[in-house]
Amino acid sequence: MTQLADYRHTMESCNHCGQCKWLLGPKTRGWRFAEICPIHAQFHFDAYSGQGLINIARELLEGRLQYEPGLINLIYSCTTCGACDVNCKSVRDMEVLETILAMRAKCVEDGQGPLPAHREMAERIEKNHNIYGHDHAKRQDWLTDEIKVSAESPVAYFVGCSASYMHTDIARNTARILNACGVDFTVLGGAEYCCGNPLWQTGQREAAARQVEHNLAVMRERGIKTVITSCAECFGALRNIYPRYSEPDFEVRHIAEVARDALREGYLNFQRPVDLKVTYHDPCHLGRCSEPYVPWQGEIRAFGLHVPPKQWRRGTNGVYDAPREVLRAIPGLELREMTRNEENAYCCGAGGGVRSAFPEQARETALDRIEEAASTGAAAVVSACPFCRSNLEDALTAEAQSMKYFDLTELITRAI
Amino acid sequence: MSLPKHIYEELEAVVGARYISDRPYILAALRQPLPNIATPPQSPEAVLLPGSTAEVQAIVRICNKYKIKYIAVISSLIVFAYPSEPGTIILQLKRMNRIEEINAEDRYAVIEPGVRHGQLRTELMHLGLSYPVASVGPGGSVLSNFACASGDNHNEYGSSRTNRYICGVEWVLPSGELLRVGSLATDSGWFCADGPGPSLRGLIKGFTGQWGGMGVITRIAIGLDHWRGPAEMPTEGRSPSYKIRLPRDCHRIHIFKFPDLGKLERAMVEVGKAEIGFSVMKFFNASAALLATESANDFWDLWNSGLFQRELARPLYVYLATQSPEEMAYEEAVLMDIIGETGGEPVDASVQRIYEDNMDFYILVGFLQRVLRLGGAWAPAKLSGDSIHHMFEVARAIPEFMTEFIDKGMILNAPDNFMITPGEYGHFAHIELLFLWDRGHPDWANIGMNFMRRSQETDIGHGYHSSSPPRTGAMLQRLGPLYSNCHVWAERIKQAFDPNNVSNPMP
Ligand SMILES: Cc1cc2nc3c(=O)[nH]c(=O)nc-3n(C[C@H](O)[C@H](O)[C@@H](O)COP(=O)(O)OP(=O)(O)OC[C@H]3O[C@@H](n4cnc5c(N)ncnc54)[C@H](O)[C@@H]3O)c2cc1C
Ligand code: SF4
Ligand code: SF4
Numbered sequence: 018m019t020q021l022a023d024y025r026h027t028m029e030s031c032n033h034c035g036q037c038k039w040l041l042g043p044k045t046r047g048w049r050f051a052e053i054c055p056i057h058a059q060f061h062f063d064a065y066s067g068q069g070l071i072n073i074a075r076e077l078l079e080g081r082l083q084y085e086p087g088l089i090n091l092i093y094s095c096t097t098c099g100a101c102d103v104n105c106k107s108v109r110d111m112e113v114l115e116t117i118l119a120m121r122a123k124c125v126e127d128g129q130g131p132l133p134a135h136r137e138m139a140e141r142i143e144k145n146h147n148i149y150g151h152d153h154a155k156r157q158d159w160l161t162d163e164i165k166v167s168a169e170s171p172v173a174y175f176v177g178c179s180a181s182y183m184h185t186d187i188a189r190n191t192a193r194i195l196n197a198c199g200v201d202f203t204v205l206g207g208a209e210y211c212c213g214n215p216l217w218q219t220g221q222r223e224a225a226a227r228q229v230e231h232n233l234a235v236m237r238e239r240g241i242k243t244v245i246t247s248c249a250e251c252f253g254a255l256r257n258i259y260p261r262y263s264e265p266d267f268e269v270r271h272i273a274e275v276a277r278d279a280l281r282e283g284y285l286n287f288q289r290p291v292d293l294k295v296t297y298h299d300p301c302h303l304g305r306c307s308e309p310y311v312p313w314q315g316e317i318r319a320f321g322l323h324v325p326p327k328q329w330r331r332g333t334n335g336v337y338d339a340p341r342e343v344l345r346a347i348p349g350l351e352l353r354e355m356t357r358n359e360e361n362a363y364c365c366g367a368g369g370g371v372r373s374a375f376p377e378q379a380r381e382t383a384l385d386r387i388e389e390a391a392s393t394g395a396a397a398v399v400s401a402c403p404f405c406r407s408n409l410e411d412a413l414t415a416e417a418q419s420m421k422y423f424d425l426t427e428l429i430t431r432a433i
Numbered sequence: 434m435s436l437p438k439h440i441y442e443e444l445e446a447v448v449g450a451r452y453i454s455d456r457p458y459i460l461a462a463l464r465q466p467l468p469n470i471a472t473p474p475q476s477p478e479a480v481l482l483p484g485s486t487a488e489v490q491a492i493v494r495i496c497n498k499y500k501i502k503y504i505a506v507i508s509s510l511i512v513f514a515y516p517s518e519p520g521t522i523i524l525q526l527k528r529m530n531r532i533e534e535i536n537a538e539d540r541y542a543v544i545e546p547g548v549r550h551g552q553l554r555t556e557l558m559h560l561g562l563s564y565p566v567a568s569v570g571p572g573g574s575v576l577s578n579f580a581c582a583s584g585d586n587h588n589e590y591g592s593s594r595t596n597r598y599i600c601g602v603e604w605v606l607p608s609g610e611l612l613r614v615g616s617l618a619t620d621s622g623w624f625c626a627d628g629p630g631p632s633l634r635g636l637i638k639g640f641t642g643q644w645g646g647m648g649v650i651t652r653i654a655i656g657l658d659h660w661r662g663p664a665e666m667p668t669e670g671r672s673p674s675y676k677i678r679l680p681r682d683c684h685r686i687h688i689f690k691f692p693d694l695g696k697l698e699r700a701m702v703e704v705g706k707a708e709i710g711f712s713v714m715k716f717f718n719a720s721a722a723l724l725a726t727e728s729a730n731d732f733w734d735l736w737n738s739g740l741f742q743r744e745l746a747r748p749l750y751v752y753l754a755t756q757s758p759e760e761m762a763y764e765e766a767v768l769m770d771i772i773g774e775t776g777g778e779p780v781d782a783s784v785q786r787i788y789e790d791n792m793d794f795y796i797l798v799g800f801l802q803r804v805l806r807l808g809g810a811w812a813p814a815k816l817s818g819d820s821i822h823h824m825f826e827v828a829r830a831i832p833e834f835m836t837e838f839i840d841k842g843m844i845l846n847a848p849d850n851f852m853i854t855p856g857e858y859g860h861f862a863h864i865e866l867l868f869l870w871d872r873g874h875p876d877w878a879n880i881g882m883n884f885m886r887r888s889q890e891t892d893i894g895h896g897y898h899s900s901s902p903p904r905t906g907a908m909l910q911r912l913g914p915l916y917s918n919c920h921v922w923a924e925r926i927k928q929a930f931d932p933n934n935v936s937n938p939m940p
Contacts, residue, residue, distance in 0.1 A: 030468050039572035331673055
């Protein structure tokens with residue numbers, strides 16, 4: 018597992034150019050919606066940004082900065098959305114997000130992190146295998162009789178904590194879509210534990226490892242060759258975190274990709290119109306952070322030459338097209354784009370443990386995103402992540418806004 | 434040393450607790466050693482985020498009362514944005530980020546310091562307007578670039594340096610007094626920096642600006658040009674491989690190579706005389722290779738292929754932007770005549786294609802920071818201006834000092850990595866020599882300064898006007914005599930305006 022010291026090159030190369038705070042030039046469309054880092058947009062000090070966090074990481078590593086509560090709060094105010102990383106990597110060979118995550122892991126190792134809310138979540142996962150602390154025996158209670166699930170199939174729907182307990186409609190709709198597409202699939206039921214992403218993002222790597230290793234063992238035991246998710250966090254974990262523990266022997270797909278392929282191949286047809294103007298919010302872990310992890314070990318020689326060559330994860334190949342293709346195929350539905358979209362999407366504000374530790378901050382970011390969604394003229398924002406849903410829906414309700422939120426699976430189900 | 438409690442509290446009363454901090458973890462983001470500078474900067478004692486001109490004035494007055502030094506900054510891109518002495522506070526002006534007015538009729542925009550190139554340039558495109566955007570990347574501050582720092586850009590051939598575009602200025606003097614310059618002083622609006630009312634434009638900016646050494650500029654108006662392109666950038670693809678192609682009927686790029694600098698110089702002069710083209714320059718070749726690639730390894734593959742050394746050692750980049758296809762046909766015909774007469778040839782089609790596919794090079798230079806990709810140890814030398822002819826004389830003398838650094842393996846082997854940009858259709862020109870070194874080199878800490886010193890010595894020896902006199906004392910003393918003893922004037926003006934020497938003092 019990489020350590021903070023492995024990112025010295027990143028920490029020492031930063032020249033304060035500020036690209037990690039601003040939308041890439043070719044994608045900028047005006048004064049509004051030009052900022053890309055949700056914490057910098059809210060708190061303004063440079064310390065609240067990818068640049069600031071890697072500067073802090075360097076001082077911590079070199080023993081020039083002492084831990085104090087304000088510092089830990091700052092480190093955990095980052096939503097680990099990776100927008101800084103994509104933007105920095107458009108111009109530099111640096112690993113900004115990996116450095117931030119390694120710094121969080123160091124905080125945990127040093128007994129200084131995470132925040133109490135994250136520690137409590139870890140305890141709940143340890144005890145009940147889900148982030149909410151709900152009864153593990155009820156993990157599969159979302160399943161209804163009308164849904165056809167195989168006891169054995171090499172294709173597994175990995176439901177995740179949120180769809181299992183909180184947004185059970187997403188789980189049911191996903192299963193219905195799979196049924197409609199004719200996909201023979203199984204669910205892991207009680208054998209499925211939290212994907213581990215919330216632990217990984219908050220630096221609790223040992224606790225994350227326990228979830229990852231458990232789930233990997235279950236999938237191996239059950240001969241799973243394809244894992245389908247409806248949750249961006251689970252998707253990101255399976256593609257980006259799991260390969261750090263073991264060479265993946267299964268393919269990971271999001272329900273948006275499954276539906277897109279089924280549409281193309283004619284297994285899925287949309288019969289019913291959904292008359293709605295929508296805009297699509299790219300979840301960070303389905304988009305830019307979902308590229309498969311590729312380990313690299315080597316030497317950085319003079320003038321930045323990486324030996325052996327490094328395969329960079331720059332957010333280029335996240336899942337962007339599939340949800341859009343599916344939405345465009347729904348009769349009556351009009352899709353409008355926000356300025357900050359795809360690899361430059363603005364985070365909903367919930368990620369990295371922020372929603373549990375700093376709900377006010379998470380809400381303010383959500384409102385910023387909602388303002389951008391509304392500026393497109395859309396009546397609804399659609400996404401594909403239950404965590405984005407909670408954060409955006411709560412902000413909409415709190416502000417009594419007329420804009421609606423839909424999970425992608427709901428619109429697909431309506432159109433079938 | 435940290436700020437005494439009562440001073441901190443006085444400052445806090447101005448901006449509010451949310452917008453001031455002296456916590457070490459907040460300051461950590463403002464005191465990192467830059468990868469090209471060996472000595473780490475001093476840590477500021479506090480950072481403030483003022484939200485208005487009145488707040489800036491109040492802070493500056495407190496600084497004068499207690500002899501606290503201050504530096505106004507926006508992105509802190511350059512070394513002069515960092516404290517050189519203990520006891521300095523930083524005023525980050527990024528909350529003052531409004532575009533106050535865009536006057537499309539009289540063609541000016543009024544902006545606060547926190548407005549970035551990416552924002553203003555794209556807002557103006559919607560209105561068919563433009564301005565010369567410094568190649569500092571989309572996150573650089575427009576105001577800082579126009580009023581406080583350098584101001585050269587890829588399009589200055591068809592426009593000018595940014596100092597020529599300053600209209601009204603609102604200026605908090607080093608003492609805290611508010612001064613409005615130009616037409617603004619007499620409530621006549623923002624249209625002119627030189628009156629009716631006091632001018633003082635030269636004191637604010639002159640050739641390079643004061644780098645924060647003369648108080649705080651809180652608002653400026655800049656002149657605007659007509660924009661001949663689409664209302665939005667026609668961006669295709671995903672990071673980091675965007676493509677931006679402007680419609681070919683009125684936007685064309687031509688790049689030619691020349692066998693020697695003399696022929697290139699002649700072509701540059703003739704194009705200017707014909708007053709065709711929107712952007713004309715001899716661009717850097719190693720920087721071009723960095724801009725054209727997506728990782729250090731990609732750069733090395735390209736650089737080791739020798740293509741850019743062969744094709745772009747002495748190139749003339751010409752961007753034609755016209756109002757109509759007929760005008761394009763005319764400009765292209767004139768251009769081809771000039772190139773034929775001066776002995777230029779088109780570069781390899783693959784090189785030409787890079788620029789046709791990435792026309793943000795002329796709009797925003799969206800990927801400018803790629804020039805720092807090899808690890809960040811870089812510096813520009815020269816950075817001054819004079820006639821085209823003089824800039825070419827300077828260029829011919831570059832090997833006199835650069836070859837030794839290359840031969841000893843101290844810098845990247847890129848002897849042609851300099852740029853000559855004519856301004857105002859060739860009535861002046863700017864030269865910039867970019868050199869890169871590696872932080873792993875045993876002598877890395879000295880390479881930058883040694884190289885710049887040798888470059889300046891060559892200029893002094895020849896009497897060349899090509900090293901821009903910076904505000905730092907020692908260099909200013911050395912170069913001042915070349916520029917009508919500007920160092921004497923600069924010192925006197927600084928003393929008169931800033932008797933307590935609190936506004937970004939430099940060694
Ligand atoms: C890679 C790179 C390329 C560059 N290319 C160019 C180029 O092509 N053309 C060019 O002109 N410049 C260039 N620069 C130089 C310079 O960074 C920019 O000119 C400047 O506009 C950057 O803006 P900033 O927001 O980073 O300013 P900062 O770095 O924050 O400030 C720059 C200077 O101006 C002072 N300052 C800033 N705001 C104020 C204010 N409101 N009042 C008083 N003083 C103030 C600061 O104290 C500092 O000394 C380049 C820099 C880099 C790192
Ligand atoms: S984009 Fe990268 S190099 Fe630039 S300031 Fe941010 S972290 Fe540093
Ligand atoms: S990961 Fe997101 S929130 Fe954190 S510093 Fe980067 S852009 Fe900002």
